Amino acid sequence: MPCFRPLLPMALWLLATPALAVELIIPTEMEATAQRLMGLAQRENRAYALVKSLTTEVGPRLAGTEAEDRARQWAVGRLEELGFDNIRVEPFAVPLWLRGEERAEIVAPFPQPLEITALGGSTSTGPQGIQGEVAAFESLAALRQATRESLRGKIVFVNESMARSQDGSGYGRAVLKRLVTASLAEERGAVAALIRSVGTSSHRFAHTGNMSLGARAVGSKVPAAALSAPDADQLQRALDYGEPVVVKIVMTPRSRPLVTSGNVIGEIIGREAPQEIVLVGAHLDSWDLGTGAVDDGAGVGIVIAAAKVLMDHMPEMPRRTIRVVLFGSEEVGVVGARAYAERHAAQLGNHIIAAESDFGSGDIWRFDTRVAPASLGYVTAITEVLAPLGIAPGNNETRGGPDLRFLREAGVPIAGLLQDGHDYFDLHHTPDDTLDKIAPDALDQNVAAYAALLYLVADSDMVFR
């Protein structure tokens, strides 16, 4: 296959007809190949078949559990079947947190059950539970203003809502509530914390998620749970009567210091520069409430299927190595991502670019990057190739997927194919994250975009840093 040369001979410049900007950077033949791969990618439904297989045969696969181990075995088996090279599991240690019983109720003045779920890393209330009067706050800011004595013995309730948006930007603000409410409550003397679910679902699903974004342990000692949006509304209505509202919470999660998790890796070895790595990732673990279809079975299916398009439909392998990384233990603090960055620290200079699919099953609508300004012309050329898929130019400030954090911090260039996330937070981290929420052909456009991106980067010698 033709590959990009930064300095094209003048003769090729003259031959380019018509002489559009894109053809100055990506030769016509290369663009034609990309378009052919994009077309083929959309005929195969392989990503859906992979998500279906993973979510049916393994189902929920919480970090550090035996189910996550079965997911690794599943991934190794699929990568072998599909003909990937250098398939391996890179193990690492992760703290284990397991959900126990969980229930809550309004004790007074209007006795009735509430739908809750423990936040990841929460302590236990003990089987006898914790009971207290609710101290409600409209926002985190309001909670921060509370003085210590005002919350002594109380159960804090933060009822801040999350905004729905195409790019999921509401999550950044909303997730703060999940991360810090328990600590703020504890500092002010409260005995437990409740938050309105971080999510946009109007259904009766509480949204779990870790209280720490990093591998460090959760600092708070007070138990913390999310209420479903309808239950948060109900609790607020009860509070609106102006009388003290007493709630009881029973949650019995347990944890163990260190168990084994792992990243699963498979490659397509580059034909000319095998040491140069184009990394495409997703995460294999999921929360325990659903079957992890949109988070992140979809991503697992998309990135494996995209690499397989190149393997199947190019006469020879791309110049550079394509490395598919299925990260473990993302949900409990991107532990697999840190382990990967540490293990491969010496190799990160050879990571040409990294991309991760971890935002559900919606269409990709924008191409963002975080690359050296000198390579933005090539980014624009890639975006032109992706345009027939409905993908628009983006910005150069992407953070990439969550598992790219340590690579980004180490200077690895990042590509971000941004999916439409309007409904992502209706499902994400809830029991409703199941296969039926993915339309069988919904992933094909994603596979096409990743296949084109992988090809245009791995079969070039463009440098992005």
Next chain:
Amino acid sequence: MPCFRPLLPMALWLLATPALAVELIIPTEMEATAQRLMGLAQRENRAYALVKSLTTEVGPRLAGTEAEDRARQWAVGRLEELGFDNIRVEPFAVPLWLRGEERAEIVAPFPQPLEITALGGSTSTGPQGIQGEVAAFESLAALRQATRESLRGKIVFVNESMARSQDGSGYGRAVLKRLVTASLAEERGAVAALIRSVGTSSHRFAHTGNMSLGARAVGSKVPAAALSAPDADQLQRALDYGEPVVVKIVMTPRSRPLVTSGNVIGEIIGREAPQEIVLVGAHLDSWDLGTGAVDDGAGVGIVIAAAKVLMDHMPEMPRRTIRVVLFGSEEVGVVGARAYAERHAAQLGNHIIAAESDFGSGDIWRFDTRVAPASLGYVTAITEVLAPLGIAPGNNETRGGPDLRFLREAGVPIAGLLQDGHDYFDLHHTPDDTLDKIAPDALDQNVAAYAALLYLVADSDMVFR
């Protein structure tokens, strides 16, 4: 107020301008009053305020529980506040069935939890649970064909789906599955029964409901539960691999023979014929999983608010008595409806017509009846008055709401204001039946239609039998 006289003086016939059919039967002044009441009804949002109050202050109110008793106290209090006459609770006995723990899992070949809920009246598996290989059937018809030995020790799974429709007609067929699967399974030697939820929700909510439509006890001894639609799909996918699928079910419901329930009644006493009863009903009890907002808090709000429109906005009370009946223990076999029919048996000949609101919060789109053919002209005239609300003529074969069954069988004429039920079975009998599913003004059109109907029947001397 003017009231209908079957034989209009010729002079009135001549005065009618233009001489449309509706004016031959319902005088213009009476129609104008009906339209005025319909307009006023839509400005008050009283039905929503009532549903909000009931679902917040009481929440779930399962038949025979202390919560149902609190619902009766709530109803008496609201009827008193609103100025109804003859407010009373008519007690009756009902068997109590209480949900316990409930969980299920695929044990092999793909271990993972399944979302279930016990069907009302189910026996317990005991805390140790029941485990067995799944015998799956696409339909009830297929299960009926199974021979006894083929299901010995098995767990039956009937995966028949329910169709979505405007009039809820899919429920009639689907509910059969809930009623008879456990008995059919037991007869064939199975140890437990699972059904795909009777409902149209694509979310991860299992749909409960009684296994008996009457007051008689559930016949089957084997435990029975519903799977949410996504979990039924998941179990089917596991079965599609062609290997034996083993499931474990733990459910610990318990029951007690007889506890107290009751119907709550309030009236507007008729000014000329107080012994003639125009009955409008809804049911006060709900299933335990949600807060009973659409089933049947909405109906409770609608019928109280409709009667109150007449009380507030007519210069004098209607000719006949309007009786609001809030039935208890509907969900567990229309026990309150039977108690009402038995207690008032001698009075049923004076029941002019009966209507019940028990189909959620959608707009009314059709007016059905079950009346003597001689009164159909008046029905047509009522329908013409209701037309500005978007209500179309229906048929004369309505069965009315579930609590009208014994009245209908005793010959009481029935009016049926049919609501749009497209989304009703997404919510009905699930945890998702909560207040937020009702738009604040969604009930006003219903209140307007009931107010007009009550007025046009209670302020006339038309006989419908």
